Amino acid sequence: MWKTRRDFWLFILPGLSIYAVFFLFPIAQALWYSLYQWSGFGSGKFVGLDNFITLLSDIIVIISIKNTLIFILLSFTFMLPLSFLLANSIAKLSPSPSASFYSVVIFLPCIVASVAVSQMWEIILNRNFGVITYFMLNLFGTKGPNWLGDENLVMYTIIFVNTWQWTGLSMLIFSAAIKNVPKELYDAAEIDGAGSLQQMIWITVPMVSKTIMINMLLITFGTLRAFDIIFIMTDGGPLDASQMPSFYMYLITFKYLQFGPGSALAVLILLLAIISYVGIRVIFLIIPIIVSANARANQAAIMKYKKRLSQ
Amino acid sequence: MRKIIGIVLACFFYATSTFGVTLDFYHLWPKGGPTISDDCLWDGVETFEAENSDIKINWMPDPVDQWDVKIKAMYSAGKLPHVFATQPADFQSFKDAQLVRKLNDVIADDPDWGIIPGSHKTIYNPDDGGIYGIAFSGYFELIYYNQKLFDENGLEYPKTWDELLNVVDTFVDAGIIPFATGGKDGWIVSIQSHYLMDREVGFDYFYDSLMGGKRENTWDNPGYIRAFDRLAKLAKHGAFGDNVLANGYGDGASLFYSGQAAMFLMGSWEINSAKDSENAEHIRMGNYVSIPGGQGDQTAVTRGYGKSFAIRAGLSDEEDKAAVKFLKHITSKEVSLCQLEGGELTGTILPEGATPDVPRLMIEHFDIFDNAKSSWAAYGEFTLPAMYGEWNKMGQQLMAGKIDGKEAARYLEEQRLKIHFNE
Numbered sequence: 254m255w256k257t258r259r260d261f262w263l264f265i266l267p268g269l270s271i272y273a274v275f276f277l278f279p280i281a282q283a284l285w286y287s288l289y290q291w292s293g294f295g296s297g298k299f300v301g302l303d304n305f306i307t308l309l310s311d312i313i314v315i316i317s318i319k320n321t322l323i324f325i326l327l328s329f330t331f332m333l334p335l336s337f338l339l340a341n342s343i344a345k346l347s348p349s350p351s352a353s354f355y356s357v358v359i360f361l362p363c364i365v366a367s368v369a370v371s372q373m374w375e376i377i378l379n380r381n382f383g384v385i386t387y388f389m390l391n392l393f394g395t396k397g398p399n400w401l402g403d404e405n406l407v408m409y410t411i412i413f414v415n416t417w418q419w420t421g422l423s424m425l426i427f428s429a430a431i432k433n434v435p436k437e438l439y440d441a442a443e444i445d446g447a448g449s450l451q452q453m454i455w456i457t458v459p460m461v462s463k464t465i466m467i468n469m470l471l472i473t474f475g476t477l478r479a480f481d482i483i484f485i486m487t488d489g490g491p492l493d494a495s496q497m498p499s500f501y502m503y504l505i506t507f508k509y510l511q512f513g514p515g516s517a518l519a520v521l522i523l524l525l526a527i528i529s530y531v532g533i534r535v536i537f538l539i540i541p542i543i544v545s546a547n548a549r550a551n552q553a554a555i556m557k558y559k560k561r562l563s564q
Numbered sequence: 565m566r567k568i569i570g571i572v573l574a575c576f577f578y579a580t581s582t583f584g585v586t587l588d589f590y591h592l593w594p595k596g597g598p599t600i601s602d603d604c605l606w607d608g609v610e611t612f613e614a615e616n617s618d619i620k621i622n623w624m625p626d627p628v629d630q631w632d633v634k635i636k637a638m639y640s641a642g643k644l645p646h647v648f649a650t651q652p653a654d655f656q657s658f659k660d661a662q663l664v665r666k667l668n669d670v671i672a673d674d675p676d677w678g679i680i681p682g683s684h685k686t687i688y689n690p691d692d693g694g695i696y697g698i699a700f701s702g703y704f705e706l707i708y709y710n711q712k713l714f715d716e717n718g719l720e721y722p723k724t725w726d727e728l729l730n731v732v733d734t735f736v737d738a739g740i741i742p743f744a745t746g747g748k749d750g751w752i753v754s755i756q757s758h759y760l761m762d763r764e765v766g767f768d769y770f771y772d773s774l775m776g777g778k779r780e781n782t783w784d785n786p787g788y789i790r791a792f793d794r795l796a797k798l799a800k801h802g803a804f805g806d807n808v809l810a811n812g813y814g815d816g817a818s819l820f821y822s823g824q825a826a827m828f829l830m831g832s833w834e835i836n837s838a839k840d841s842e843n844a845e846h847i848r849m850g851n852y853v854s855i856p857g858g859q860g861d862q863t864a865v866t867r868g869y870g871k872s873f874a875i876r877a878g879l880s881d882e883e884d885k886a887a888v889k890f891l892k893h894i895t896s897k898e899v900s901l902c903q904l905e906g907g908e909l910t911g912t913i914l915p916e917g918a919t920p921d922v923p924r925l926m927i928e929h930f931d932i933f934d935n936a937k938s939s940w941a942a943y944g945e946f947t948l949p950a951m952y953g954e955w956n957k958m959g960q961q962l963m964a965g966k967i968d969g970k971e972a973a974r975y976l977e978e979q980r981l982k983i984h985f986n987e
Contacts, residue, residue: 293640380807381819402810488748491809492964493957507633509950
């Protein structure tokens with residue numbers, strides 16, 4: 254494709270330079286700082302892996318990683334199926350105008366800035382002046398759960414708000430994938446007597462499996478860098494119950510001026526992202542192998558059964 | 565060709581002579597912002613530009629949270645603006661970095677400037693005797709209270725700890741939040757514990773333990789344990805309401821101004837909002853209560869200068885001259901008068917013969933200050949950010965009833981040794 258090796262490098266040089274300056278260099282710098290104790294002023298002191306050891310014994314880091322796992326798992330459990338079902342339902346309505354209408358309505362929260370969404374929900378859920386408190390008081394005579402003030406509830410409230418905002422994006426990605434599934438497959442399934450549910454399970458899901466993976470990756474990376482929703486709605490509280498790694502990294506780096514541990518946490522987040530990426534890719538490599546092995550085994554069993562019948 | 569070159573050169577010289585010096589001015593007082601200093605500063609800049617056509621001011625305000633982070637990043641990168649707002653806690657960290665201009669010569673050269681002696685003590689480096697900033701906005705931290713709610717519940721403003729507990733219990737029984745507190749923002753919790761700690765041990769001990777310099781001034785001393793237990797006790801009595809850790813600063817203020825809460829321990833920067841609130845006529849000012857057996861001055865008031873203006877070191881002569889001129893203008897007696905009339909303390913004296921129209925609440929602030937035997941700067945002015953971060957965290961834990969005073973004190977002492985002595 255390339256005439257010479259030099260052409261190849263010339264073509265990728267602009268993009269590579271930008272990538273190196275704005276991505277690779279800061280990552281290398283964070284790695285470097287993570288080995289130092291440095292307040293941001295003057296020169297730092299080399300401490301080796303001490304920052305990592307301190308971080309791993311920091312209860313807030315543990316809480317933030319636990320919150321990240323809960324966030325990701327609950328998003329996989331609720332946001333992913335919900336967005337898939339919505340995309341599937343809208344695909345059924347397509348090409349009627351109502352399909353476009355529902356798509357726009359569900360996608361609308363995604364185009365609003367996260368800061369505005371977080372602020373809006375903070376006001377709605379406000380224990381003193383919020384709309385929900387108002388209705389609860391008028392209908393039931395009680396303020397109801399303390400959505401953002403109860404340390405056992407706050408993470409679920411945040412996950413709900415996040416799901417409300419980003420389901421539309423996942424749905425849109427699924428919609429694009431579902432549109433590309435050949436219609437003949439559904440026609441053939443219908444002739445074979447498959448109902449809507451069976452068609453969805455045995456045709457749509459396998460055909461959009463790559464998209465499921467992309468959505469899972471987007472949810473995972475989005476969660477690892479969750480910042481604005483935490484910053485606006487809870488500030489990591491109450492009592493650090495809603496701490497997330499990115500937000501805690503910001504706190505210790507820029508609020509407490511501990512650049513060493515802050516950089517070490519950034520490196521940990523990067524490692525978590527790499528592990529998640531590899532994990533999800535591996536899962537999606539293994540599933541088709543298992544499914545096809547299972548199908549081959551089924552096929553072989555059927556053949557064996559038919560052979561026995563014919564004898 | 566010569567003509568063209570001549571025209572180009574003429575344009576170039578005209579352009580450079582017209583622009584003169586441009587000064588980047590980074591701060592936290594946006595035009596039309598909530599405090600009176602916002603407007604006073606903007607007016608000051610406008611008049612300065614009108615009087616000095618050769619100096620252009622690049623006005624760069626940011627909200628306080630963003631400013632707090634960005635200015636630290638600027639220090640770290642060694643890329644400070646020409647003139648900028650700074651705060652004492654940051655100064656503790658950057659004073660050795662030699663990025664900021666010493667102002668001693670400028671102050672000595674202009675005795676008419678009117679700087680209040682001592683107003684720059686928090687941005688003073690005792691190691692080199694250098695004054696590195698001019699105070700722009702000062703504050704008191706006192707209790708705003710709603711007299712109407714006190715009257716309706718047959719209460720008087722408390723002067724002692726026991727009276728305070730009685731007031732808290734009575735308000736809780738009446739369904740009124742005793743203290744409007746935005747505990748989500750840890751610094752608000754620390755204002756409360758600051759008073760309790762200072763009252764228990766006295767400012768000298770308090771100051772040294774916060775600065776961290778004296779090893780023997782520990783955080784797990786009996787006085788601090790008692791202070792932390794008192795904070796926990798207040799919370800247990802319901803002094804801060806049932807949503808204290810989810811309420812932010814703004815929520816706390818709204819609870820007080822709307823009459824849902826009876827008291828609000830906050831800085832004098834709230835005067836403007838207080839005098840415009842729906843309960844303005846009922847709002848009064850009170851000092852923090854005295855603590856039985858406390859070693860500190862039981863009348864002491866928290867008062868200080870939070871934000872100052874500084875000039876970057878290493879500017880060219882022309883830029884430096886312009887920056888000094890600008891600094892003098894925005895901290896002039898005229899700007900000071902404007903701020904005081906809006907209810908803010910300043911670092912500069914008033915013009916001779918000025919009869920300022922000061923808000924009632926500001927006068928009440930001064931009355932309490934007159935009756936106090938001493939006044940001290942707030943903790944944020946001399947505590948390292950990492951330490952007050954931990955302190956804020958413990959305050960929240962105490963308010964939530966998760967730990968007792970002893971546990972909080974022990975944890976903070978561990979952190980002090982780690983942060984100040986690398987142990």
